[in-house]
Amino acid sequence: MYDKYCIFIIQIDMNAIIIAAGIGNRLRPLTYYTPKPLIKVFGKSLIERNIEYLLEIGIKEIIIVVGYMKDEFFFLEKKYREIKLIFNDKYKDYNNIYSLYLAKDYLKDTYILEGDIFLKRNIFKDNLSNSCYLSKKIQVENNEWQLIEDNLKIVDIEIGGKNNYIMSGISFWTKEESQKIRRFLEKYVIDKEKNCYWDDIIKDNIKDFFVRIIPISKNDIIEIDTFEELKEVDSYYKKREFEVERILMDANFNINNVRDIKNLGGMTNKNYLVTFLDKKYVLRHSETATKGMLDRFSEAKNSKLIRKLNIDVNQIYYNEETGDKISEYIENAETLNNDTAKLNFSEVANILRQLHTSEIIFQNEFNVFDEIRKYEKLIYEAGAKFYEEYENVKRKIKEIEGILKKLNINLVPCHNDTVPENFLRKDNKIYLIDWEYSGMNDPMWDLAAFSLENELTNEEEISFFECYFNGSISKENYQKVQIFKILQDFLWSLWTILKEAKGVSFGNYGIKRFKRCQKMLEGMI
Known part of the structure; x- marks a missing residue:
């Protein structure tokens, strides 16, 4: 019981x-x-x-x-x-x-x-x-x-x-x-x-x-x-490492076939070398810090327009909303730097001349003064501070604008960011990459940027201009180059203020450009 x-x-x-x-x-x-x-x-x-x-x-x-x-x-x-x-x-x-x-x-x-x-x-x-x-x-x-x-x-x-x-x-x-x-x-x-x-x-x-x-x-x-x-829920998916995987998946790459991902660095964006099966690609991830600063729709459209010139690497994927893109990697290609750029004046001049005389029409215009006003507005919205003496320099920039209006501005398709890192050399061919600032502009802007970013001496600058013009540069074009160099330093110093307001540090890059702008202004006004 x-x-x-x-x-x-x-x-x-x-x-x-x-x-x-x-x-x-x-x-x-x-x-x-x-x-x-x-x-x-x-x-x-x-x-x-x-x-x-x-x-x-x-x-x-x-x-x-x-x-x-x-x-x-x-x-x-x-x-x-x-x-x-x-x-x-x-x-x-x-x-x-x-x-x-x-x-x-x-x-x-x-x-x-x-x-x-x-x-x-x-x-x-x-x-x-x-x-x-x-x-x-x-x-x-x-x-x-x-x-x-x-x-x-x-x-x-x-x-x-x-x-x-x-x-x-x-x-x-x-x-x-x-x-x-x-x-x-x-x-x-x-x-x-x-x-x-x-x-x-x-x-x-x-x-x-x-x-x-x-x-x-x-x-x-x-x-x-x-x-x-x-x-x-899981903060891992917010990390940059995962952003690379997300972009690859969005571009229909099977993530299981990715063999390696290496960080290539970058200023405006973050770039990665991706090995997929037996091929390599360069993936560009557009940072949130660039939001509002760039016209990604125009970049996409302009990149398609210049394909027929065969001066850019082959693009596999582009997201117009984010600016993320994937391009083919050119094996054994050399990225130019300040020293090697000076050894390639003729090749760089040829590719820029090919672009400027192509008769391609970009739907957008790169107007430096519009860009300045846009960056100023974004800086105010971000609550960031301008460099000391900014207002004094800005008044002189207004005078420069008046001088420039009296010159003959010729709008042609321009790259507008001809830093040495945007030129690749493979054997005897030069490629011009990253068209995020592209738009209709005076061709002297591209020449000025190449000279300024590579810190060319007067003699080197004249030699580069001779390669581009197949002869001497005119007085008016030379004046535009010098004005554009001032405006570029001013613009990119604002760019730096804005990027740093969004949490990206560039050390003394911005203030150096601002002070160089001041110095060049003294010699002109």
């Missing part, structure tokens, strides 16, 4: 079905090459974290219904003996009701969960006696499925509302209730209810089910539907 005080614990033989067949469109570009359930958060994939939580409570059988990129899940069967995969070949045609239909024979005392939910702790229980939704309560207006309850018993399900518990992607069903779900699955699939979620069965037939709510904290489970939501 048993002791009347003896407590008998009935161990329920639970299992779990994880629905993981969907594409995850809203989390692109990550889901181009990784199924959403396999995306890692804090170093572990969403689905594996939940698998391990289920194993912790003694679950011995886990059915995972896969579809999109099914092969990526195969490792789970090898890693965990408790896992069985089922392939849903109609994942593009049905909502998740068909995934559960395929797993219907495994329904008993069963957890059903979505494969892409992120749990901050193990909320699964091993002693449930009733069917239930594990649910958090949301006070504010939302579009989630609302669980209308009476003393935590679900009496209705509505879409949209506030101050209700919501479906959070995890539920448990007793063997008795599971058999009801199974019968409804047969009917819904036969009736070709392709747009249904499996939870529609419960929503449409709630009176046939006894389902309760197990409240959970709003922080226990976090919905990650978009890339922005993912960044808020």
Whole structure:
């Protein structure tokens, strides 16, 4: 005879079905090459974290219904003996009701969960006696499925509302209730209810089910539907290293075939050398500090226009919104510097002359005074300080503007940023890269920039001009070059103030250009 005080614990033989067949469109570009359930958060994939939580409570059988990129899940069967995969070949045609239909024979005392939910702790229980939704309560207006309850018993399900518990992607069903779900699955699939979620069965037939709510904290489970939501959860996805991967995926590069990524540096942007399979590419990531400073739409358009000149490297990808781009890497090409630029006067002059005389018409104009006003406005908005003596120098710049207006300004397609680093040499060919400042301008601007950025002496400058003109430079063109050098130092000193206001340090680069501008002004005005 048993002791009347003896407590008998009935161990329920639970299992779990994880629905993981969907594409995850809203989390692109990550889901181009990784199924959403396999995306890692804090170093572990969403689905594996939940698998391990289920194993912790003694679950011995886990059915995972896969579809999109099914092969990526195969490792789970090898890693965990408790896992069985089922392939849903109609994942593009049905909502998740068909995934559960395929797993219907495994329904008993069963957890059903979505494969892409992120749990901050193990909320699964091993002693449930009733069917239930594990649910958090949301006070504010939302579009989630609302669980209308009476003393935590679900009496209705509505879409949209506030101050209700919501479906959070995890539920448990007793063997008795599971058999009801199974019968409804047969009917819904036969009736070709392709747009249904499996939870529609419960929503449409709630009176046939006894389902309760197990409240959970709003922080226990976090919905990650978009890339922005993912960044808020895991700060890794905010880091520059990941930005490179994101750009590659956005450009349809399979991230699994990337062999190496090296930082190449850069002033306006960050550049990376990417080895993809057996080819190399240069990836440019446009920093947020350049936002508002550059016209990326014009850069994209101008880059296309100059392709016929064959003076730029081949561009693979360009994002007009961000300025991110990927170009082919020229193996064994030499990036010019202040010293090597002086050895290539003829080649540089030829490529600039080819551009200036091409008769290509850019739709935008690079007007230095408009650029100055734009940078000033952005500096004021950023709350940054101008260099000492700025107002005095600005008054003299206004005088320079008056002098320039009296000269013959000839608008032609210009690069407008002819620093030595934007010239590449391979054998006997010179390439001119990075067209983010390109626009219609006087060609003397490009000559002035090349002279100024390479710190040419008077003799070197004259030699360079002779290569460009195939003879002597005219007095008017020479005057424009000297004026443009002053304006360039002034403009790029403002550029530096603005960049540093956004958190990018350039040491004494800006103040040096500003002081050189002052000195050149003294010799002209």
